[in-house]
Amino acid sequence: MTRISNTLLWLLVSVLAARLGLSALLPFADTTEPRYAEMARIMAETGDWITPWFDIGVPFWGKPPLSFWTQALSFKLFGVSEFAGRLPSWLANVGIVWLVYNLRRYLHPDPLGHGAKTQGLWAALIYATTALGFLSAGTVMTDSFLALGTSLTLVSLIVRLQGGPPLWSWLFFIGLATGLLAKGPLVLVLTGLPVFLWALAFNRWQTLWHSLPWVRGLALTLLISAPWYVLAELKTPGFLDYFIVGEHIKRFVVSGWQGDLYGSAHDFPRGTIWVYLVLASMPWGLVAVAGVLRNHWRDAPKLQQWHTGEQHVSALVILAAVAPAVFFTLAGNILWTYVLPGLPFVAALSSGLLMPDIGRRLKRSSVAATLFIPVLGSLASGWVSLHPELLRTERELVMTASHLSDKPSARLVYTGEPPFSARFYSAGRVDGIEVEALRRELADGNRTLPIAVAVDKDQRDLLDQLEQIADPVDQNRRYILFLLEPVTKSAALSNDSGRTPPAFNYTEEHKQPLS
Numbered sequence: 001m002t003r004i005s006n007t008l009l010w011l012l013v014s015v016l017a018a019r020l021g022l023s024a025l026l027p028f029a030d031t032t033e034p035r036y037a038e039m040a041r042i043m044a045e046t047g048d049w050i051t052p053w054f055d056i057g058v059p060f061w062g063k064p065p066l067s068f069w070t071q072a073l074s075f076k077l078f079g080v081s082e083f084a085g086r087l088p089s090w091l092a093n094v095g096i097v098w099l100v101y102n103l104r105r106y107l108h109p110d111p112l113g114h115g116a117k118t119q120g121l122w123a124a125l126i127y128a129t130t131a132l133g134f135l136s137a138g139t140v141m142t143d144s145f146l147a148l149g150t151s152l153t154l155v156s157l158i159v160r161l162q163g164g165p166p167l168w169s170w171l172f173f174i175g176l177a178t179g180l181l182a183k184g185p186l187v188l189v190l191t192g193l194p195v196f197l198w199a200l201a202f203n204r205w206q207t208l209w210h211s212l213p214w215v216r217g218l219a220l221t222l223l224i225s226a227p228w229y230v231l232a233e234l235k236t237p238g239f240l241d242y243f244i245v246g247e248h249i250k251r252f253v254v255s256g257w258q259g260d261l262y263g264s265a266h267d268f269p270r271g272t273i274w275v276y277l278v279l280a281s282m283p284w285g286l287v288a289v290a291g292v293l294r295n296h297w298r299d300a301p302k303l304q305q306w307h308t309g310e311q312h313v314s315a316l317v318i319l320a321a322v323a324p325a326v327f328f329t330l331a332g333n334i335l336w337t338y339v340l341p342g343l344p345f346v347a348a349l350s351s352g353l354l355m356p357d358i359g360r361r362l363k364r365s366s367v368a369a370t371l372f373i374p375v376l377g378s379l380a381s382g383w384v385s386l387h388p389e390l391l392r393t394e395r396e397l398v399m400t401a402s403h404l405s406d407k408p409s410a411r412l413v414y415t416g417e418p419p420f421s422a423r424f425y426s427a428g429r430v431d432g433i434e435v436e437a438l439r440r441e442l443a444d445g446n447r448t449l450p451i452a453v454a455v456d457k458d459q460r461d462l463l464d465q466l467e468q469i470a471d472p473v474d475q476n477r478r479y480i481l482f483l484l485e486p487v488t489k490s491a492a493l494s495n496d497s498g499r500t501p502p503a504f505n506y507t508e509e510h511k512q513p514l515s
Helices: 003-022 032-046 066-078 082-105 114-128 131-136 143-161 167-182 186-202 205-211 214-235 239-253 272-280 284-298 313-327 336-354 364-386 395-402 420-425 435-444 460-467 489-494
Strands: 053-055 411-415 430-433 451-456 472-475 479-484
Touching: 003 082, 003 114, 003 364, 032 053, 032 066, 032 082, 032 420, 066 082, 066 143, 066 167, 082 114, 082 131, 082 143, 082 336, 114 131, 114 336, 131 143, 131 272, 131 336, 131 364, 143 167, 143 186, 143 205, 143 313, 143 336, 167 186, 167 214, 186 205, 186 313, 214 239, 272 284, 272 313, 272 336, 284 336, 313 336, 395 411, 395 420, 395 451, 395 472, 395 479, 411 435, 430 435, 435 460, 451 460, 460 479
Parallel strands: 411 430, 411 451
Antiparallel strands: 451 479, 472 479
C-alpha cells in the first residue's frame, strides 16, 4: 500500500477504536437509549425472542426486533452494561464503513488497484467522521441497522452494475431482509425510490432486470424476514395494523399523530429534513459544497478517478444520497437520524470531490477535517462523563439507592412514571407511585418497610413535606432522593422530633448493580 493509504487506514482504525472506547464511557440518558436497552435487557432476561416488550404487559409494536436481538445477545455474552448495549450499533457501523469502502473502490477504473483502495479508504473515513456517522456508531438505536440494510442493498446493486462478483446479487436481497427486520417496509421505500427514479430517468429497466436474480432473490428476502412478521401477529394480534398503517403512514402524513403508543410524535416544519442532512454530514457536506464551487470557478474536474462502467451510475449514487431527504421532505414527524441511510453515498460523492492527489502526503486540512468530529465528540464525552449530572440519567441515583447501608429491603420508587434509565439501571426493580398515593402513605403513618423515593424537583410541595421527616440522600438533574424509614402509628406518636435521619454510607464505592 502507498504511504497515503497507510495514513488513511490508521486514521480510520483510530476513529473506529475511539468510538468503541467512548461506548463504555457515558451512561444511558433518557429517553431513546435506555428505552431500547431496557427492552433488549427484558428480552435477554425472559428469553422471549419474538415480541419486544415496552413494559409489563405492553408489547412494543413500533419496530422489528433485529436491533433488540443483537443487543440482547450482547447482554448475554458480555453482561448488562452500556458497552454491551452499544456494541451491536458499532458493529453495524463497521459493516457500513466496509460497504462505503467497496462502493468507492468499484467506482474506480481499476477496482483492485492501489488507487481504488486509497479512494475507498478515503470515502470510508469521510463517512466514519461525519457528525451522525460518528454518533450513531455507538448509540443504542434501530437506525444503524436500517442504514446497514439500505447500504447493503444499494451498494450491492451499484457494484453489480460496475461488473462486481455475482455474490453481490444475493447481498442485495439480504440487505432488503436486514432492513425489513430492522425497521420494516421503510427499507423498500428508501432503496426503491432512487432505483426507480434512476431506471425511469435513463430507461435502464432491462439492465436492472438482468443485473439481479429477482425471483429467487425476493424469495430469499421473504424466507429470512416474513416468519417473524407472522409470528409477531399471531402472538400479539393487532401488530400488523399498528406497525404498517400507523407507523409507516399516519406517523408521517398526519400532523401531531395521536396514535403513538410509546411516546409523542415530533412535529417540525416541512423541509426540516434538509437542515438535518447538512448537520448530519458535518463537516463534509459543507466541505463538499465548497469543493464543487471551487472546481466550478477554477474549471477543474468535478470528480477525480470516477469510473462509470454502467451508464449514468453516478446518478444512482446521487439519488441514493438524497433519497431519505426527498422522501421525508413533506413529513413533519421526523428525527435527524432519518437521513443516516443517505450518508454512505454522501461520503462516496464527497470523496470524489475532495480526494487528494495519489502519491502525495495527505494535506493537513484533510487530516484536520477527519479529526474534527472525533476530537470534538471525545472531548464532549469526557467532560460529560466527569459531570454526569448534566445528563438526564438515573444511573447514579439508582446506584445510591442500591447502596444504602443496612437497607437491603428498601424498594426504589419514583413519583410518576419511572424514567427508562431508572428501569434499566435497576434491572426493572423500580416502581412508580402517584403523588397523592404517596401523600396518603405518609399520612397513614404505618410503613413496615423502608422506601427510597425519588421526587421530581418540580413537585415543590411534596419536597417540602418530605424534608420535614427525612434528609435528602442524593439528587441529580431531575430528582431528589429520600430514604423513608419504617414507621408505625405508635412510633410516630411517641417520636418527639418526628424526624430520623436515614443511615447510609457516603464512602462506599458505587458499583454497577447489573453485572
